[in-house]
Amino acid sequence: MTRNPTEYIRADILALEPYSSARDEFDGEAAVFLDANENALDPLGKQVHRYPHPGYQELKEAISRWRNVAPERIFVGNGSDEAIDLLIRAACFPGRDEIMVLPPTYGMYAVQARIQGVHVQSVVLTEDFQPDVGAILDASTDATRILFLCSPNNPTGNILALERVEALLRQFRGLVVVDEAYIDFAEEPGWLPRLEEFPNLVVLQTFSKAIGLAGIRLGMAFGHPDVIAVLNKIKFPYNLNRLTVQVALEALEDRTALEDGIRQIVHERERLATALRRIPGVEQVFPSQANFLLVQFADAEAVFRYLQRRGVIVRDRSRLPRCHGCLRITVGTPEENDYLLTLLQEMKHVT
Numbered sequence: 001m002t003r004n005p006t007e008y009i010r011a012d013i014l015a016l017e018p019y020s021s022a023r024d025e026f027d028g029e030a031a032v033f034l035d036a037n038e039n040a041l042d043p044l045g046k047q048v049h050r051y052p053h054p055g056y057q058e059l060k061e062a063i064s065r066w067r068n069v070a071p072e073r074i075f076v077g078n079g080s081d082e083a084i085d086l087l088i089r090a091a092c093f094p095g096r097d098e099i100m101v102l103p104p105t106y107g108m109y110a111v112q113a114r115i116q117g118v119h120v121q122s123v124v125l126t127e128d129f130q131p132d133v134g135a136i137l138d139a140s141t142d143a144t145r146i147l148f149l150c151s152p153n154n155p156t157g158n159i160l161a162l163e164r165v166e167a168l169l170r171q172f173r174g175l176v177v178v179d180e181a182y183i184d185f186a187e188e189p190g191w192l193p194r195l196e197e198f199p200n201l202v203v204l205q206t207f208s209k210a211i212g213l214a215g216i217r218l219g220m221a222f223g224h225p226d227v228i229a230v231l232n233k234i235k236f237p238y239n240l241n242r243l244t245v246q247v248a249l250e251a252l253e254d255r256t257a258l259e260d261g262i263r264q265i266v267h268e269r270e271r272l273a274t275a276l277r278r279i280p281g282v283e284q285v286f287p288s289q290a291n292f293l294l295v296q297f298a299d300a301e302a303v304f305r306y307l308q309r310r311g312v313i314v315r316d317r318s319r320l321p322r323c324h325g326c327l328r329i330t331v332g333t334p335e336e337n338d339y340l341l342t343l344l345q346e347m348k349h350v351t
Ligand SMILES: Cc1ncc(COP(=O)(O)O)c(C=O)c1O
Pocket: 078, 079, 080, 081, 082, 106, 150, 154, 179, 181, 205, 206, 207, 208, 214, 217, 218, 219
């Protein structure tokens, strides 16, 4: 482990002079903005005729109060997918460096890397869906700049064991990204409280899941201020639009509604899991700390096609390592879950 995580950032990115707008360079109070070629008339009266301020300070302060992390440790972007893309861009030279992923896991880490010409190393999770610490450390080289962990993991739904993640944070010589897209559905607190202890830790979270705002595209990376400063330097200047910021600020004011929503999903998840376990042809429902269930069927392909014909789309994960026969089912509304259960109970040929 290093005390200085910028060791894992590309030297040319560290040296890069970022785009700077006139408003970045001006820190007084201005009344007249004639610098950015906007339409000052606001002809449609929508009040979004001005670019947002690229620092998104008000939003970061609201997230800071909510998550108890200092604003200089927070990056905000167009979904956590943007943070994934920028982290790879910041740390990996195309054609030379690599990232490491632990399948079965979220597919975008590998896709974003390949788009950038960055190699992807894979070390499959153990049978109980945990990181194989020894194999990961053995397989990593000086070129392995980022290790992507996902906890709760998509599509398996489990939390990665604390002591294994800690061992990786201490021993992996690169950035360790813990993707906590589903952490609010879990019983564990996640890694934000340990951020200051591990300078190479980056935690990803999102407004798309527990907060229920997938449509506004807002994700966050939390990390060492020097790493976050690099992400801010290389992002598009106006990566979040004003409408997103406005809806996010409103959402954070209604925490009771958010917490109630999470409790309902967790309750439905457990109800759905119990009912699925009683359905013939269901071989295994893996325990989940997320808002979905990984379910192993005797004939997953037949179930998938049967549901699809009746307008119910689930995710076929059966070709991923350790997911033979598995479909991933998102917890829906109580009515949607009942409909799914009814269809599965009526299906005659799942075995
Ligand atoms: C583990 C994981 N990370 C990140 C994302 C993407 O999140 P966002 O909507 O913030 O881009 C997803 C979406 O399904 C996910 O499953």
